[in-house]
Amino acid sequence: xxxxxxxxxxxxxxxxxxxxxxxxxxxxxxxxxxxxxxxxxxxxxxxxxxxxxxxxxxxxxxxxxxxxxxxxxxxxxxxxxxxxxxxxxxxxxxxxxxxxxxxxxxxxxxxxxxxxxxxxxxxxxxxxxxxxxxxxxxxxxxxxxxxxxxxxxxxxxxxxxxxxxxxxxxxxxxxxxxxxxxxxxxxxxxxxxxxxxxxxxxxxxxxxxxxxxxxxxxxxxxxxxxxxxxxxxxxxxxxxxxxxxxxxxxxxxxxxxxxxxxxxxxxxxxxxxxxxxxxxxxxxxxxxxxxxxxxxxxxxxxxxxxxxxxxxxxxxxxxxxxxxxxxxxxxxxxxxxxxxxxxxxxxxxxxxxxxxxxxxxxxxxxxxxxxxxxxxxxxxxxxxxxxxxxxxxxxx
Numbered sequence: 270x271x272x273x274x275x276x277x278x279x280x281x282x283x284x285x286x287x288x289x290x291x292x293x294x295x296x297x298x299x300x301x302x303x304x305x306x307x308x309x310x311x312x313x314x315x316x317x318x319x320x321x322x323x324x325x326x327x328x329x330x331x332x333x334x335x336x337x338x339x340x341x342x343x344x345x346x347x348x349x350x351x352x353x354x355x356x357x358x359x360x361x362x363x364x365x366x367x368x369x370x371x372x373x374x375x376x377x378x379x380x381x382x383x384x385x386x387x388x389x390x391x392x393x394x395x396x397x398x399x400x401x402x403x404x405x406x407x408x409x410x411x412x413x414x415x416x417x418x419x420x421x422x423x424x425x426x427x428x429x430x431x432x433x434x435x436x437x438x439x440x441x442x443x444x445x446x447x448x449x450x451x452x453x454x455x456x457x458x459x460x461x462x463x464x465x466x467x468x469x470x471x472x473x474x475x476x477x478x479x480x481x482x483x484x485x486x487x488x489x490x491x492x493x494x495x496x497x498x499x500x501x502x503x504x505x506x507x508x509x510x511x512x513x514x515x516x517x518x519x520x521x522x523x524x525x526x527x528x529x530x531x532x533x534x535x536x537x538x539x540x541x542x543x544x545x546x547x548x549x550x551x552x553x554x555x556x557x558x559x560x561x562x563x564x565x566x567x568x569x570x571x572x573x574x575x576x577x578x579x580x581x582x583x584x585x586x587x588x589x590x591x592x593x594x595x596x597x598x599x600x601x602x603x604x605x606x607x608x609x610x611x612x613x614x615x616x617x618x619x620x621x622x623x624x625x626x627x628x629x630x631x632x633x634x635x636x637x638x639x640x641x642x643x644x645x646x647x648x649x650x651x652x653x654x655x656x657x658x659x660x661x662x663x664x665x
Contacts, residue, residue, distance in 0.1 A: 282307050286553060287545075287549065304556065306556065320557040322558075330554065334515070334551065335515065336500075338515050340544035342426065342518065343496075344541075350523065361396075361428035367585070367590065368395040368583055368586040369432075372394070373387045376391060379577070386629060391582070393622075394574075397421075397611065398611055398614040399614070401610040401645060402612075412662075421605060425610070430515045434462055436621055438458070443622070465513070468512070470524065471520050473517075474521035474523070477525055479528070497540075500525075551613050559634075567635035571638075579643075583607075583609040588602055608652050610644055615641055618637075619634045
């Protein structure tokens with residue numbers, strides 16, 4: 270397929286998805302469903318066009334995810350972080366590990382998969398999705414009591430690195446014929462990823478915003494371009510140094526978003542637009558990667574893991590993670606445990622073992638797709654009624 274045809278096709282699909290965005294908001298459907306639906310419709314061979322490239326899909330999905338996380342950091346105030354970092358930090362680290370362990374352990378006894386595959390599947394779906402959480406809270410204009418929405422946003426923006434590390438380690442173990450990796454090795458790798466990621470994001474973000482504030486560029490349009498360059502330096506510089514690319518993206522975004530003195534408004538519009546473009550491209554290409562006829566065959570096997578995740582693994586992990594915070598109300602814990610929104614992130618993570626040729630990874634991708642679909646529909650719909658029922662919605 271020629272580059273011209275590829276560019277034309279993606280532009281047309283993106284335009285169609287954007288035009289359908291407003292009607293989808295009226296119907297209460299997340300944009301994720303619209304863009305993935307467009308990809309599914311046009312990429313399954315019905316229009317003499319077939320797309321099937323796991324490596325390219327994984328690359329585009331990862332790049333888009335980095336952009337979304339960076340923009341989430343730009344829009345996060347330091348005051349929100351100070352409010353949510355303890356509870357959100359526990360959920361984004363211990364919560365992810367606990368969700369993986371609980372879900373993987375149960376699936377080992379329920380499904381006909383080996384233990385490592387069950388743990389890999391659990392790690393793929395263990396984190397919540399920043400794009401889904403931000404978009405649904407924004408579309409429903411929810412402001413929750415007890416800083417519940419702030420904790421959910423912080424968790425979703427920072428829990429991907431731990432999940433990604435688990436996915437990469439488990440994929441490597443399976444791909445290398447089950448070669449074991451010690452707990453100490455995993456711990457050291459995790460600490461390195463977090464420390465280097467935070468350090469790279471902090472230093473590049475601080476240095477970039479300091480230069481912008483001192484130089485005071487007269488052309489405001491150059492400010493977001495410089496910020497974009499700093500994001501790439503922080504994210505991929507961290508990756509080269511052995512740090513986590515998502516942590517570096519988020520931290521550099523927070524530093525630049527909170528420290529910028531000039532050009533905030535133009536930068537905000539630029540990066541919000543860039544985030545929407547990243548989401549659109551990511552969801553569309555993920556939709557193109559899946560074939561409806563192949564998906565249907567795995568729909569029933571995905572229902573049991575989805576129910577275990579929503580009703581058992583996520584609630585248990587949340588309540589255990591909140592044990593150090595005895596002052597937190599039971600209704601807040603229950604709401605956070607019930608709203609573990611999934612989005613494109615688990616699908617992107619599922620592409621990693623698929624691209625490595627792990628046995629059963631294609632079926633795993635299909636199962637993850639339906640888990641995301643169930644989460645977006647059920648948990649996305651339930652977020653406002655549940656908040657009202659628990660008395661957490663400030664509008665009530």
